[in-house]
Amino acid sequence: MMKTFHSTPAMLNVPAKNSYRMVILGASKVGKSCIVSRFLNSRFEEQYTPTIEDFHRKVYNIRGDVYQLDILDTSGNHPFPAMRRLSILTGDVFILVFSLDNRGSFDEVERLRRQIIECKTCLRDKAKAAAAAAVPMAVCGNKVDRAELHREVRAEEAERLVAGDANSAYFEISAKKNSNVEEMFRALFTLAKLPDEMSPALHRRLSVQYSEALHRKSFRLRRGAKELGAFGMVSPLARRPSLNSDLRYIKEKVLGRGQDRQREKCLIQ
Numbered sequence: 673m674m675k676t677f678h679s680t681p682a683m684l685n686v687p688a689k690n691s692y693r694m695v696i697l698g699a700s701k702v703g704k705s706c707i708v709s710r711f712l713n714s715r716f717e718e719q720y721t722p723t724i725e726d727f728h729r730k731v732y733n734i735r736g737d738v739y740q741l742d743i744l745d746t747s748g749n750h751p752f753p754a755m756r757r758l759s760i761l762t763g764d765v766f767i768l769v770f771s772l773d774n775r776g777s778f779d780e781v782e783r784l785r786r787q788i789i790e791c792k793t794c795l796r797d798k799a800k801a802a803a804a805a806a807v808p809m810a811v812c813g814n815k816v817d818r819a820e821l822h823r824e825v826r827a828e829e830a831e832r833l834v835a836g837d838a839n840s841a842y843f844e845i846s847a848k849k850n851s852n853v854e855e856m857f858r859a860l861f862t863l864a865k866l867p868d869e870m871s872p873a874l875h876r877r878l879s880v881q882y883s884e885a886l887h888r889k890s891f892r893l894r895r896g897a898k899e900l901g902a903f904g905m906v907s908p909l910a911r912r913p914s915l916n917s918d919l920r921y922i923k924e925k926v927l928g929r930g931q932d933r934q935r936e937k938c939l940i941q
Contacts, residue, residue: 686731686740692866693742695759697784698769699777700748703814706847707769708745711857711872712906716848723747725755729910734869734902741870742910748780760791762918765808765864767856770830772813772844773822781811782833808864809840810856817846839863869902876903 696704701720709717712728726745731738744759760766768784770777792807813819813830827844834840841863843856858871869875913921 686738690738691740691742692764692864693744693762694765694767695744695746695763696767696769697746697760697781697788698748699771699774699780702748702769702771702774702777703847704748704767704769705745707767707812707814707845707853708743710847710850710853711743714850714872716850725759725912727910727912729907730870730904731907732867732870732875732902732904734867734875739867739870742913744912757787757791758915758918760788761922763788763807765810765860765866767810767812767860769812769814770825771815772819772825773815775824778813778825778830785809785811785833806839808860809834809837810860810863811840811842812856813842813844814847816844816851817849819844867902870904874902878903878905880905880908 696708698704705721705723705726706717708726708728709715712730723745724747728743728745730741730743732741733739744763746756746759766788768781770781788807788809811830811834813825813827827842830842830844834842841856841859843852843859845852845856847853854871854873858868858874861868861870
């Protein structure tokens with residue numbers, strides 16, 4: 673699995689091997705940003721605001737080790753296909769979201785899933801193609817609270833999309849009702865071989881004033897008589913890494929110094 677090495681502010685100095693990017697993809701108005709809001713703030717945003725691209729960062733101290741999870745919430749309108757491709761190439765784990773009451777949004781997830789596998793495979797030679805396709809993904813049918821009256825996609829159809837893929841899982845969720853969202857994140861992190869404690873319910877949230885504590889192995893939190901082994905903080909200063917940073921990451925960490933022309937095309941197609 674790819675490891676990202678995006679820069680962080682000095683106070684959030686995270687080892688490259690513990691840095692990851694989660695990319696959320698799907699059509700417009702399917703609830704991508706609502707899922708992100710549930711993950712970061714345990715809130716549901718009632719008002720719809722079209723997303724161009726939102727970037728968030730969460731930093732954890734889990735049993736004394738520091739981890740970073742960058743979260744890229746993408747547009748559903750594909751305004752810049754090259755940027756979409758770059759987002760896929762730099763992603764480590766993916767959430768593909770469709771609305772159970774919108775057949776077109778499910779068709780879009782099918783297309784996105786194919787694109788992710790094609791992009792990842794393009795970066796590898798044929799001998800490593802299978803490993804490249806082993807990308808942790810959660811396919812989410814959102815708005816299950818509306819499905820009883822307005823369902824356009826049957827569960828069996830979505831389950832077939834991930835059938836036989838040990839790195840993918842399907843969940844029917846409701847970001848509005850907070851139904852099955854925690855279970856989805858927990859399963860995704862397990863697929864990606866990331867610590868379970870990255871899931872919202874399994875760590876204590878810290879405010880920014882405690883940011884220095886993230887680097888102290890001796891720092892401990894207690895809930896009653898129980899010692900908490902994990903805590904996390906949403907970085908208030910998170911900024912999307914530059915285009916040059918992303919390209920440098922792909923070239924240096926994925927392609928290597930001896931990249932050939934065929935694989936270099938993956939970056940510019």
